[in-house]
Amino acid sequence: xxxxxxxxxxxxxxxxxxxxxxxxxxxxxxxxxxxxxxxxxxxxxxxxxxxxxxxxxxxxxxxxxxxxxxxxxxxxxxxxxxxxxxxxxxxxxxxxxxxxxxxxxxxxxxxxxxxxxxxxxxxxxxxxxxxxxxxxxxxxxxxxxxxxxxxxxxxxxxxxxxxxxxxxxxxxxxxxxxxxxxxxxxxxxxxxxxxxxxxxxxxxxxxxxxxxxxxxxxxxxxxxxxxxxxxxxxxxxxxxxxxxxxxx
Amino acid sequence: xxxxxxxxxxxxxxxxxxxxxxxxxxxxxxxxxxxxxxxxxxxxxxxxxxxxxxxxxxxxxxxxxxxxxxxxxxxxxxxxxxxxxxxxxxxxxxxxxxxxxxxxxxxxxxxxxxxxxxxxxxxxxxxxxxxxxxxxxxxxxxxxxxxxxxxxxxxxxxxxxxxxxxxxxxxxxxxxxxxxxxxxxxxxxxxxxxxxxxxxxxxxxxxxxxxxxxxxxxxxxxxxxxxxxxxxxxxxxxxxxxxxxxxxxxxxxxxxxxxxxxxxxxxxxxxxxxxxxxxxxxxxxxxxxxxxxxxxxxxxxxxxxxxxxxxxxxxxxxxxxxxxxxxxxxxxxxxxxxxxxxxxxxxxxxxxxxxxxxxxxxxxxxxxxxxxxxxxxxxxxxxxxxxxxxxxxxxxxxxxxxxxxxxxxxxxxxxxxxxxxxxxxxxxxxxxxxxxxxxxxxxxxxxxxxxxxxxxxxxxxx
Numbered sequence: 001x002x003x004x005x006x007x008x009x010x011x012x013x014x015x016x017x018x019x020x021x022x023x024x025x026x027x028x029x030x031x032x033x034x035x036x037x038x039x040x041x042x043x044x045x046x047x048x049x050x051x052x053x054x055x056x057x058x059x060x061x062x063x064x065x066x067x068x069x070x071x072x073x074x075x076x077x078x079x080x081x082x083x084x085x086x087x088x089x090x091x092x093x094x095x096x097x098x099x100x101x102x103x104x105x106x107x108x109x110x111x112x113x114x115x116x117x118x119x120x121x122x123x124x125x126x127x128x129x130x131x132x133x134x135x136x137x138x139x140x141x142x143x144x145x146x147x148x149x150x151x152x153x154x155x156x157x158x159x160x161x162x163x164x165x166x167x168x169x170x171x172x173x174x175x176x177x178x179x180x181x182x183x184x185x186x187x188x189x190x191x192x193x194x195x196x197x198x199x200x201x202x203x204x205x206x207x208x209x210x211x212x213x214x215x216x217x218x219x220x221x222x223x224x225x226x227x228x229x230x231x232x233x234x235x236x237x238x239x240x241x242x243x244x245x246x247x248x
Numbered sequence: 249x250x251x252x253x254x255x256x257x258x259x260x261x262x263x264x265x266x267x268x269x270x271x272x273x274x275x276x277x278x279x280x281x282x283x284x285x286x287x288x289x290x291x292x293x294x295x296x297x298x299x300x301x302x303x304x305x306x307x308x309x310x311x312x313x314x315x316x317x318x319x320x321x322x323x324x325x326x327x328x329x330x331x332x333x334x335x336x337x338x339x340x341x342x343x344x345x346x347x348x349x350x351x352x353x354x355x356x357x358x359x360x361x362x363x364x365x366x367x368x369x370x371x372x373x374x375x376x377x378x379x380x381x382x383x384x385x386x387x388x389x390x391x392x393x394x395x396x397x398x399x400x401x402x403x404x405x406x407x408x409x410x411x412x413x414x415x416x417x418x419x420x421x422x423x424x425x426x427x428x429x430x431x432x433x434x435x436x437x438x439x440x441x442x443x444x445x446x447x448x449x450x451x452x453x454x455x456x457x458x459x460x461x462x463x464x465x466x467x468x469x470x471x472x473x474x475x476x477x478x479x480x481x482x483x484x485x486x487x488x489x490x491x492x493x494x495x496x497x498x499x500x501x502x503x504x505x506x507x508x509x510x511x512x513x514x515x516x517x518x519x520x521x522x523x524x525x526x527x528x529x530x531x532x533x534x535x536x537x538x539x540x541x542x543x544x545x546x547x548x549x550x551x552x553x554x555x556x557x558x559x560x561x562x563x564x565x566x567x568x569x570x571x572x573x574x575x576x577x578x579x580x581x582x583x584x585x586x587x588x589x590x591x592x593x594x595x596x597x598x599x600x601x602x603x604x605x606x607x608x609x610x611x612x613x614x615x616x617x618x619x620x621x622x623x624x625x626x627x628x629x630x631x632x633x634x635x636x637x638x639x640x641x642x643x644x645x646x647x648x649x650x651x652x653x654x655x656x657x658x659x660x661x662x663x664x665x666x667x668x669x670x671x672x673x674x675x676x677x678x679x680x681x682x683x684x685x686x687x688x689x690x691x692x693x694x695x696x697x698x699x700x701x702x703x704x705x706x707x708x709x710x
Binding site for chain 1: 254255261269666690
C-alpha cells in the first residue's frame with residue numbers, strides 16, 4: 001500500500017510533480033477564473049449602479065452606465081499579467097538559465113489569464129459611455145483602438161504560447177517571439193496611458209508619443225490607401241504562412 | 249527556411265505598423281470652402297493681458313503677435329464705372345488683408361451660470377452663422393446665452409421680451425468690449441456691447457457707419473483730396489501693405505469730404521466702406537487713451553472704461569475688491585467671424601487673488617509695471633453648447649452637469665485639435681472605424697501566419 005504525502009499532491013489530487021495537467025482540467029480552471037472575474041465585475045457594476053454615478057439630468061443621458069472606476073480597477077489585472085508575461089519572455093529570450101526556463105513555464109498562463117481579464121476590462125470599458133459619445137471623442141476613439149489592438153494581439157500571443165510553449169524559444173524563433181512580445185508590450189503601454197489621459201491624468205508617455213509623431217488628441221486613423229495596404233498585408237501574411245508551412 | 253518566413257512576416261507586420269504610424273491622420277482634414285471649413289495654419293497663439301484701476305476707471309492692456317497688421321476692413325473699389333465691395337467678411341484668412349485685426353473680451357460678475365467654468369462655449373448655440381450646414385440668412389445669427397431661449401439649442405426659440413428683461417435685470421448678460429484695428433482704432437475708440445439674447449452693441453451709436461448711399465448707388469464720402477491725392481487710395485497699395493500708419497488710411501470727420509461722383513475716378517481707386525465717427529450713449533463707454541500702433545510684430549492695445557458706467561443693464565460694474573470672470577478672443581492674420589482664437593475663462597481680481605490681478609494705481613495713468621498674464625489662445629472650431637451637454641455626443645456631458653470646469657479636463661491645445669476634428673466628425677469617425685476593422689484583420693493575419701510557421705523542435709527533426 002502506498003501513501004501519498006501532502007507535499008506530493010495538489011488540492012485537486014493531481015500529483016504535483018506531474019507537469020502535464022490534463023487539458024480538461026486546465027480549461028476548467030481557466031473557466032473558473034474567468035467566471036470569478038466576470039462575477040466580480042458584474043457585482044461591482046450592480047453595486048455601483050444602485051446609488052451612484054451621474055445624478056444630474058443630462059440631455060441624452062443613458063439609462064444605465066457604469067462608473068469608470070471599475071474599468072480602471074480591473075484594467076490593472078491584464079496589464080500586470082501581460083507585462084509579467086512579457087518580462088518572462090524577455091528573460092527567457094536572453095537566457096537559457098534554469099531560472100529563465102522556470103519562468104518560461106508561466107508565460108502562457110500569464111498571457112491567457114491576462115487575455116481573459118482583458119476581455120472583462122474591455123467589456124467594462126464599453127459600459128461607461130454611450131457608444132455614440134465615446135466614438136465622438138478623439139481620445140476615446142484612440143483608447144478603443146489601442147485596447148482592441150492590445151486584446152486581439154495578446155489573444156494571438158496566448159494562442160501561440162499555449163500551442164508552442166517552450167518551442168517559442170527554440171533557436172532563432174526566440175527572436176521572433178521577442179519581437180512580437182515587444183510590440184505587444186508597447187501597445188499595452190500606449191493603451192494604458194491613453195486610458196490615463198481619458199481619465200484626466202496624462203502621463204509623460206502621452207507626451208512622448210507626440211514627440212514621435214502622434215498627438216493622442218488627434219484620432220488615429222489611416223488614409224484609405226493605407227487601409228488597402230493593411231488589408232493586402234493581412235492576406236499576404238496568411239499566404240506566407242500557408243506557403244511557408246508547406247515548404248518547411 | 250521557416251525562420252526566414254517568420255522573420256519576413258514579422259518584418260512585413262512591423263513595416264506596416266510603422267507606415268501606418270507615419271501616414272495616420274492624413275487624407276481627411278483639409279479646407280472645404282463649400283462647407284465653410286477653413287483650418288488655420290496655426291491653431292494656438294498667445295495673448296498677454298494686464299489690468300489696472302484707480303477707483304474711477306479700469307484699464308485693460310492687451311498684447312498679441314500679428315505677423316502683418318491689417319488696418320483695413322471692407323473697402324469700395326472703383327472698377328469700370330462701378331464701386332465694388334471687397335473684403336470684410338471672408339472664410340478664413342483674407343490674402344488681400346482686407347479684414348481687420350481685433351481683440352474682444354467678455355466680462356461677467358458671477359451672474360451668468362457656468363460662464364466662469366466654460367467661458368464662451370456657453371454662448372455657442374446651434375445654427376450660428378458660418379457654421380457648416382447652416383444656410384445663409386439676411387440677419388446674422390450671433391452667439392447668445394442659453395437662458396435666453398426656451399430651448400437652448402434652438403436659435404429661434406427666444407423667450408418673450410418680459411422674460412428677457414427679467415434676466416437682464418438679474419445680471420444674465422455678458423459685457424462685451426471690442427477693439428477693431430480699422431473700424432475703431434484710428435480714432436482711438438473701443439466698442440461697448442453685450443451678449444444676451446444676441447451679440448449686440450449697447451445703446452447709442454457705434455464707432456463706424458456704412459459709407460454707402462443706397463439711393464445713389466455710390467459712396468457717401470471720399471478722402472479729402474488735400475490729404476489723399478485723388479480722393480482715394482489705390483487697391484494695390486492697400487493690399488500690398490504699402491499704405492501704413494503714417495498715411496491717411498481711414499475716413500473720419502478730419503479726413504473725409506462728401507463723395508464727388510464727377511471726379512475722374514480710375515480703376516483701382518479705393519475708399520474705405522466705413523466712415524469712423526464719435527460714439528454716443530452707453531456704446532461709447534469703452535474708449536482708448538490713444539490709438540494703438542503695431543510694433544515689432546505685436547499689437548499693443550489699451551482700453552479704458554469707467555468702473556461704474558451707470559448702466560448696470562448693459563455693463564458689468566467693477567468694484568474695488570471684486571472678482572470677475574473674463575474670456576478673450578483675438579482676430580489675426582486678416583480673419584474674422586468664427587476664424588478667431590479664444591481663451592478659456594480667466595478669473596480677474598481687483599487686488600484680489602485670481603488668475604489675473606488688476607492692480608490699483610494712483611495718478612493719471614497706470615505705470616504697467618506688473619507682469620503680463622500670459623493666456624493661451626486657440627482656434628475653437630465648431631463646437632456647440634448643445635453638443636457639449638448632450639451625453640450622446642460628448643462623454644464629458646455628465647461632468648458639465650456636475651459643473652466641472654473645462655480647464656480641469658482639457659488643455660487649450662486639446663480643445664483646438666478637438667475643434668478641428670469636430671469639423672470633420674462624420675468622416676473621421678467613419679475612417680477610424682475602417683482603421684479599427686482593417687487593423688484587426690492585420691493582427692488576425694499575423695496570428696494565422698505565425699501559428700502556421702512556428703515549429704516545435706521535434707517537428708524540425710523529422
